[in-house]
Amino acid sequence: xxxxxxxxxxxxxxxxxxxxxxxxxxxxxxxxxxxxxxxxxxxxxxxxxxxxxxxxxxxxxxxxxxxxxxxxxxxxxxxxxxxxxxxxxxxxxxxxxxxxxxxxxxxxxxxxxxxxxxxxxxxxxxxxxxxxxxxxxxxxxxxxxxxxxxxxxxxxxxxxxxxxxxxxxxxxxxxxxxxxxxxxxxxxxxxxxxxxxxxxxxxxxxxxxxxxxxxxxxxxxxxxxxxxxxxxxxxxxxxxxxxxxxxxxxxxxxxxxxxxxxxxxxxxxxxxxxxxxxxxxxxxxxxxxxxxxxxxxxxxxxxxxxxxxxxxxxxxxxxxxxxxxxxxxxxxxxxxx
Ligand code: PMP
Numbered sequence: 411x412x413x414x415x416x417x418x419x420x421x422x423x424x425x426x427x428x429x430x431x432x433x434x435x436x437x438x439x440x441x442x443x444x445x446x447x448x449x450x451x452x453x454x455x456x457x458x459x460x461x462x463x464x465x466x467x468x469x470x471x472x473x474x475x476x477x478x479x480x481x482x483x484x485x486x487x488x489x490x491x492x493x494x495x496x497x498x499x500x501x502x503x504x505x506x507x508x509x510x511x512x513x514x515x516x517x518x519x520x521x522x523x524x525x526x527x528x529x530x531x532x533x534x535x536x537x538x539x540x541x542x543x544x545x546x547x548x549x550x551x552x553x554x555x556x557x558x559x560x561x562x563x564x565x566x567x568x569x570x571x572x573x574x575x576x577x578x579x580x581x582x583x584x585x586x587x588x589x590x591x592x593x594x595x596x597x598x599x600x601x602x603x604x605x606x607x608x609x610x611x612x613x614x615x616x617x618x619x620x621x622x623x624x625x626x627x628x629x630x631x632x633x634x635x636x637x638x639x640x641x642x643x644x645x646x647x648x649x650x651x652x653x654x655x656x657x658x659x660x661x662x663x664x665x666x667x668x669x670x671x672x673x674x675x676x677x678x679x680x681x682x683x684x685x686x687x688x689x690x691x692x693x694x695x696x697x698x699x700x701x702x703x704x705x706x707x708x709x710x711x712x713x714x715x716x717x718x719x720x721x722x723x724x725x726x727x728x729x730x731x732x733x734x735x736x737x738x739x740x741x742x743x744x745x746x747x
Contacts, residue, residue, distance in 0.1 A: 417493065421457045422572045424449040426580050426708065429689070431676045436693050440701035444679065445577060448714035452489040455597060455712045460490030462568040463557045473555050478503060480548040481557050482540040485514035486640065486713050491557065492521035503547055505540040510639060514717050530635070534645050560647035565596035573597065574604025577708050583608070589616045589692040590710040591641040591684040592625050595650020597710060602654040617658040618691030626660040637663045637731065640712065641684045659691035664733050666690055667722050671740040674715055674723070683722050685711035
């Protein structure tokens with residue numbers, strides 16, 4: 411019998427799958443392989459950090475029985491935290507900017523979390539921002555505790571102890587490049603650190619960043635809003651270790667969304683916009699650096715496309731937001747007049 415006693419046992423050990431069509435159609439010769447994180451029980455890479463962060467807080471005494479977990483999260487971290495929290499009897503409250511889709515909020519509520527929606531255009535210093543609202547709630551609610559995924563070292567550590575070794579073993583130590591989007595920076599910093607150590611520095615770590623985010627901006631004036639969710643920032647979190655990334659490849663919303671729709675339509679991978687962004691960065695990097703057949707590029711795809719059905723996969727939403735040409739390029743001609 412193979413019966414798992416808890417859902418937590420199913421976190422991690424996600425598969426690597428070769429992309430067989432899209433990179434080739436764009437002239438890429440290197441192998442591009444996806445690490446598909448929607449196979450986690452909460453459907454994203456964030457399950458990995460949730461368990462390690464809660465375990466550590468219980469050990470340190472920061473989180474006690476009856477405690478309330480309060481966090482600003484675009485959704486995925488919330489799902490991971492809510493999954494673990496409900497099993498251990500903690501209440502969860504999440505603050506989200508209003509650009510985050512309604513379906514993501516519904517998922518959090520389904521897991522028993524309370525959701526507070528804040529204006530996207532409120533910057534980190536604005537008292538209405540999702541960071542500041544979370545901070546206030548954690549201080550005023552009895553037993554309130556902030557995991558603080560942006561600064562918590564257990565975020566990157568969870569990737570150092572799980573994602574990194576999984577990739578190293580699954581590729582028989584042949585991985586040459588690792589590409590991941592940067593949100594808190596935990597995924598790229600933890601996984602990248604492990605892969606660099608395991609390969610004596612041979613593995614190149616490439617960050618993927620939305621145009622408008624601080625990580626790839628050469629000037630503060632370049633920082634502006636964008637529609638890709640879960641990645642990019644307007645400040646530098648402690649979870650991001652700048653010394654690990656060798657390069658950062660910038661992708662705009664249209665490029666990310668076109669790749670996201672192609673991954674679903676041509677590779678069978680229904681993934682989110684930050685996944686499309688990461689693959690678009692991998693393709694750009696492979697072409698710009700003339701990577702050949704001997705190179706094995708692993709790209710991490712953080713979550714599922716199911717959370718974006720009413721946005722990236724909705725033609726009307728796409729057209730209304732100025733991505734009509736992406737819709738034309740990624741829609742097969744209809745046989746019905
Ligand atoms: N993609 C999505 C959809 C996310 O929710 C996140 C986490 N904010 C990331 C990518 C980036 O991961 P990290 O925070 O580890 O940099």
